[in-house]
Amino acid sequence: MPAAGPGSGPGGGEPTIVDIDLPAYVADLTDDELFGLYRDMVLVRRMDEEATSLQRQGELGLWASLRGQEAAQVGSGRALGPDDMAFPSYREHGVAWCRGVDPAAVLAIFRGVNLGGWDPAEHGFALYSIVVGAQTLHATGYAMGMAQDRSPGAAIVYFGDGASSEGDVNEAFGWASVFAVPLVFFCQNNQWAISEPARRQSRTEIFHRAAGFGFPSVRVDGNDVLACLAVTRWALATARAGRGPVLVEAVTYRMGAHTTADDPTRYRSSAELEAWHRRDPLDRMRTHLAARGLLAQERDRRLALETDTFAHELRARCTAMPDPDPTSLFDHVQVTENGLVAAQRSAFAATLDPGET
Template identity: 60%
Template sequence: MTVEGTAARSKTRRSGGTAKRASAAKKKTAAPAKAEPQLVQLLTPEGERVEHPDYALDLTPEELRGLYRDMVLTRRFDAEATALQRQGELGLWASLLGQEAAQIGSARALHDDDYVFPTYREHGVAWCRGVPPENLLGMFRGVNNGGWDPNSNNFHLYTIVIGSQALHATGYAMGVAKDGADSAVIAYFGDGASSQGDVAEAFTFSAVYNAPVVFFCQNNQWAISEPTERQSRVPIYQRAAGFGFPGVRVDGNDVLACLAVTKAAVERARSGEGPMLVEAFTYRMGAHTTSDDPTKYRRDEEREAWEAKDPILRLRTYLEKEKLADAKFLESIDEESDTMAKRVREAVRAMPDPDPMAMFEHTYADGHALVDEEREQFAQYLASFADENESAAAGEGN
């Protein structure tokens, strides 16, 4: 045998062994096929009513029309607020466009004595809790720190710090349990907030203390520019199992399913069975806030696919198909929404301009040297504009 032949056979054995090892490694590391997450749905995107074995719902025609009204007026208010920000009347606005069903359905499942901890996007929930729409805008205009009394509506002030309201809700729910009350607490947050440590801590404490709290995650699939699949290796609702309480995924564009699932979750909490996680699988049709440009990180085709699942359109289709709403009713809702938008617009424009110096007044109860220094620097900065205007006016006079 030649040296060349021996070397060739040796190379073949080595390459064959390497291929076998690679194949075996591939078999070991290959991920098992993932089953599609279960999704509770009672109204299809085509407006067809379907049943679910665990979440029955029987509503009157009046109640169905009420849900439609809630969603239309909420969307109209949201559009008006966005326009006001573009016109310079608001500093910022976080749109809920596309998430009306998740918010209206869940909020209408609550009792008056239940307590709500929102983020900064729960305009539909605020509507259902009786907070006047124009009151939501004071904070975004900078004239107040909230604009409503939380105890009047059992609706807490908007929370800007991502995820912290989950801990607030858990602590409140623990107190409710200690008091022996039969009310429930609900905390709203987004898919991005589910990655925060505050939310994980809230899950832990709520489970250990069997707190009567519902965690309602509106998974709109984008934490600003980060998609959900880069935030979690499993569907968000499945995380609950690791903390010892149930989780469920609901079609977040189906107002009926959101109502039925949240109703079951809060009833479970009231009865002493502890927390539950509801993941409303929906889509943020607009920007994260008015300072965001979603065209930089997501495709138009994605939005177009979700437009076909529009929560308002599917309920309207169902109402018309079943002859539960006529043209006169639909026109009246459109007219009411226009009237409401005009009222909101006038109310915002009548608000005073915020005092720029007021932000220094409530940082520390007893004052602080650094804040005093910053106040003085900012005052000089503002005064510089007045000096420039005076100089410009003097120049025109000459």
């Protein structure tokens, strides 16, 4: 497990070293919990593979793959407590899994049968944000409320290296810092903002940016699930203790396309992809478990069977989803529907065939 990288000291300025004893933050893990982290990553990857196949077969409109980022998402997701609140982008399927969100509810969004899919309050997991970087502002405001309510928890918000160039993210950095909100900014640097490499996003490392805003930061190996778990536990503890926000940069790699509408062969080399394949987070955790004698043949066989059953049931549930009533699009525009929305609903309904409503 790598040591955490440099961060910024109080008040900003030059980065200083954040001294984190990472092993201490995962020393309490049992053998079953270690295997559980691997199981999480295996099931989440299978969900991703199944969703990609479903999209290729016309059952989903689009899919944003997380392949390669399982360790960053599962490690950070399992660090969250019951009082914490997570704000995802549109790729945090692994965090959704860790927060108890039904995988079919995630697929439903990409199938176009609903506009959300789960209760954020029930799961401590907000709805997906399609607007790049907007979720950092949502998380900052929510964390301000947590501070005012003296909540024992903290918020965490996920975004990518591309989103770090958005004004929303930088505004969230400034606001969160000034008001010392209990918030962890978790950047999954997967090297590519669609077709633009990370080096086009910044002339300095992403985690160094926190220095200019006056809060601590850390860089972690995003393909090491134990390192991600440890760093996120530390970052959340820092935020919960009232010491303000923390920026975590998890260095990882998007193995697949940005979405199923993308062709990554047009902008990155096979040699680069192969180099990152050798750092596959699942292979690394599997090697670690085997070295500790925690990957017995029978246990491995049961996991493979569970994964196949999970994928089969997920596919069946996805393809059986009924189309919604088209006018339900207007149901949650406002808490109390006003005359304008009602008129738009009626006008839209008038364009439909009788059998569609």
